[in-house]
Amino acid sequence: MNRIPSLSALFLLGALSACGGGGSSPNASVPVLASSPQGAPVVQNKVSGSVLDKSGAPIAGVTISVFHHNTNTTVTTTSDASGAWSVSGQDTGANSDYAIYAAKAGYGFYPSVGDAAGAVGKLDFNGLYRTVIRFLTMPGHDVAGANFTAFGPGDKTASLARTGQAASYAIGDDVSFKSGVAWPATRFTDNADGTVTDHLTGLVWLKNAGCFSPASWSAALVAANQLASGACGLSDGSSAGTWRMPNVNELESLVDVSRANPAVPGPFTNINVTAAYWSSTTYTALTSNAMAIRLSDGRWINGIDAADASFNNHKTTSSNALWAVKSGAAGAVQLLATGVYNSQGGASFGTNDDAALQLGAGLPSPRFIDKGDGTVADTATGLVWLKQADCVKQAWAGALASVNALASGSCGLSDGSRAGQWRMPNRSEMLSLSDRAPTFPQASYFNGQYTSGSGVGGPVIFTNFIVSDYYWTSTTDAADITQAWTLYSCDFGVYNIAKTDLRYTLAVR
Numbered sequence: 059m060n061r062i063p064s065l066s067a068l069f070l071l072g073a074l075s076a077c078g079g080g081g082s083s084p085n086a087s088v089p090v091l092a093s094s095p096q097g098a099p100v101v102q103n104k105v106s107g108s109v110l111d112k113s114g115a116p117i118a119g120v121t122i123s124v125f126h127h128n129t130n131t132t133v134t135t136t137s138d139a140s141g142a143w144s145v146s147g148q149d150t151g152a153n154s155d156y157a158i159y160a161a162k163a164g165y166g167f168y169p170s171v172g173d174a175a176g177a178v179g180k181l182d183f184n185g186l187y188r189t190v191i192r193f194l195t196m197p198g199h200d201v202a203g204a205n206f207t208a209f210g211p212g213d214k215t216a217s218l219a220r221t222g223q224a225a226s227y228a229i230g231d232d233v234s235f236k237s238g239v240a241w242p243a244t245r246f247t248d249n250a251d252g253t254v255t256d257h258l259t260g261l262v263w264l265k266n267a268g269c270f271s272p273a274s275w276s277a278a279l280v281a282a283n284q285l286a287s288g289a290c291g292l293s294d295g296s297s298a299g300t301w302r303m304p305n306v307n308e309l310e311s312l313v314d315v316s317r318a319n320p321a322v323p324g325p326f327t328n329i330n331v332t333a334a335y336w337s338s339t340t341y342t343a344l345t346s347n348a349m350a351i352r353l354s355d356g357r358w359i360n361g362i363d364a365a366d367a368s369f370n371n372h373k374t375t376s377s378n379a380l381w382a383v384k385s386g387a388a389g390a391v392q393l394l395a396t397g398v399y400n401s402q403g404g405a406s407f408g409t410n411d412d413a414a415l416q417l418g419a420g421l422p423s424p425r426f427i428d429k430g431d432g433t434v435a436d437t438a439t440g441l442v443w444l445k446q447a448d449c450v451k452q453a454w455a456g457a458l459a460s461v462n463a464l465a466s467g468s469c470g471l472s473d474g475s476r477a478g479q480w481r482m483p484n485r486s487e488m489l490s491l492s493d494r495a496p497t498f499p500q501a502s503y504f505n506g507q508y509t510s511g512s513g514v515g516g517p518v519i520f521t522n523f524i525v526s527d528y529y530w531t532s533t534t535d536a537a538d539i540t541q542a543w544t545l546y547s548c549d550f551g552v553y554n555i556a557k558t559d560l561r562y563t564l565a566v567r
Contacts, residue, residue, distance in 0.1 A: 106144035107204035116141025166422030166437035172203035182403020185508030214440030216419035260389030268328025358551035397493035
């Protein structure tokens with residue numbers, strides 16, 4: 059029996075200062091619970107399952123870890139030639155909180171469980187966020203069907219949509235490659251009941267985007283949850299609890315980068331271009347704030363906007379707009395989950411917020427696979443990324459050219475790639491890298507540096523991902539074509555930067 063550290067958030071304020079944040083992760087420590095009363099019978103069970111790839115083929119040699127929170131101990135086994143595994147001797151009843159996860163080099167894993175006592179979710183293992191099967195109380199019967207799907211390089215849980223960019227501004231930019239799933243010929247349908255269906259994502263939006271006056275985050279969250287037929291022009295028969303505030307990936311999906319004032323297509327009315335719109339996604343590194351997007355141009359808001367102090371995303375002192383959404387049928391793409399969650403190391407901050415609902419395609423664990431040739435495969439999107447994150451730093455046009463000329467033998471590559479195979483990521487591709495669980499800058503997470511000066515860290519995903527700087531996307535800002543969209547490496551929000559600036563670039567293919 060091997061011991062692993064208890065789940066705890068050992069994150070120091072120094073790790074957060076680069077993004078201007080502070081504070082520790084709520085609910086980050088796991089208490090060791092009292093043992094069963096003396097003399098009480100100890101009932102134990104067996105947990106079993108299988109590990110298969112996406113095609114249903116078994117994966118042997120996968121390490122399955124069954125972690126007992128109450129004793130901070132773990133038991134491991136490996137899957138056999140048929141992909142089957144089992145572990146016996148789990149305590150049941152009181153003090154039987156278990157988490158089960160899978161690992162094998164070259165794979166990411168996403169779990170499922172058929173037993174009602176179990177659930178799939180995230181947990182914080184000293185800064186390493188694993189997707190696990192969680193039993194808050196292990197049932198008093200054997201559990202079967204604790205299964206894992208293995209994702210290798212090239213596999214994915216979801217496909218990305220195109221950004222909407224229509225014009226090309228330089229060779230190798232967003233339009234040059236047209237990466238992503240094309241939008242449906244008819245993307246939006248006005249349902250004539252106060253709702254609009256987006257056939258790209260399957261989401262159903264309130265047609266009147268200005269029904270709600272700007273308000274604090276908590277007030278807007280409540281207003282979304284209480285929305286029902288008869289209000290805001292709705293005659294769809296919906297009841298309270300059907301509607302919600304969109305998470306940040308859902309809100310971002312509305313942005314059409316070819317447009318401005320507003321940067322949203324479709325038959326919507328009263329889109330507010332003078333205020334940002336709230337998302338239900340809390341900024342985990344500074345939980346007093348929630349991610350918000352300005353729909354005049356598609357710029358994200360995090361903190362007071364230096365150019366216009368009326369824009370802010372502080373949950374209580376800011377008044378931002380609300381655009382309600384509800385789930386519909388499947389669309390041409392499924393959006394990725396944001397990564398926030400409500401468990402140890404994470405928290406929900408209001409009814410039906412992002413962390414409580416955790417909607418979207420799941421993120422495998424581990425998500426990124428180091429291919430050993432200077433590239434990193436993302437098992438969530440199927441994209442392959444350049445591992446060296448500080449190799450290219452140039453103005454936008456020069457960076458486009460450098461990335462397009464990238465080939466094996468440069469920037470740490472030994473993958474046999476040729477010039478023309480790499481590209482600068484578009485806005486959607488760069489955003490897709492994000493997992494919004496970490497309570498510290500996301501660039502630090504990519505670097506395997508979970509705290510400042512404490513020695514607590516984990517796998518290096520990218521080499522020297524620069525903290526507190528901007529990374530180019532190949533997508534131009536339609537509101538000012540002298541600017542391009544970038545992602546800030548701390549919060550992975552999207553911000554417009556002059557194309558003449560010297561910024562970093564990741565390469566993707």
